[in-house]
Amino acid sequence: MNLKGIHHAAIICSDYERSKAFYIQVLGLKVVAENYRAERDSFKLDLALPDGSQIELFSFLNAPKRVSRPEAQGLRHLAFCVDCIDTEVMALENHGVDVEAIRVDEYTGKRFTFFQDPDGLPLELYEV
Structure with a gap:
């Protein structure tokens, strides 16, 4: 193996427009691409950090909530x-x-x- 770094982290959000605004307007990430995937009724937003790494922001209908506290595996x-x-x-x-x-x-x-x-x-x- 010769890993070079992390290319992206993928995040599924509950409210696409709210999360999109947070990652762009609050955190200042730059939009690389935004696509609507009709077959999944889902958006995929690619956001870049200055070092070239990315965050993929997804919307999925009825995605289950993330267990966070108490801390869970994952x-x-x-x-x-x-x-x-x-x-x-x-x-x-x-x-x-x-x-x-x-x-x-x-x-x-x-x-x-x-x-x-x-x-x-x-x-x-x-x-x-």
Whole structure:
């Protein structure tokens, strides 16, 4: 194996327009492509981060809710690298997003915090 990185993370949302606005307007991701798949009655929105990695945002009718608390097996959270966590926290809070207190990773000494997308998906900011 010779893995080069993560290409994308796929997220299924409950309210496509609300989540689309959050990832574009609040997080500032850029639209790569948006497609409606009639056979599935589903949208697929490809969003890019500056490093080339992507988030695929899907809408599916009647998708079951994600179990998050207590923590369940599976993907725990999605973390974004940032240069200055204070600036990014302020930007999120200016959009009305609740952000947890900034903590320090006991192993790396790096600062991080968590917030949630409109469906409660845990997202992390990790200062590099």
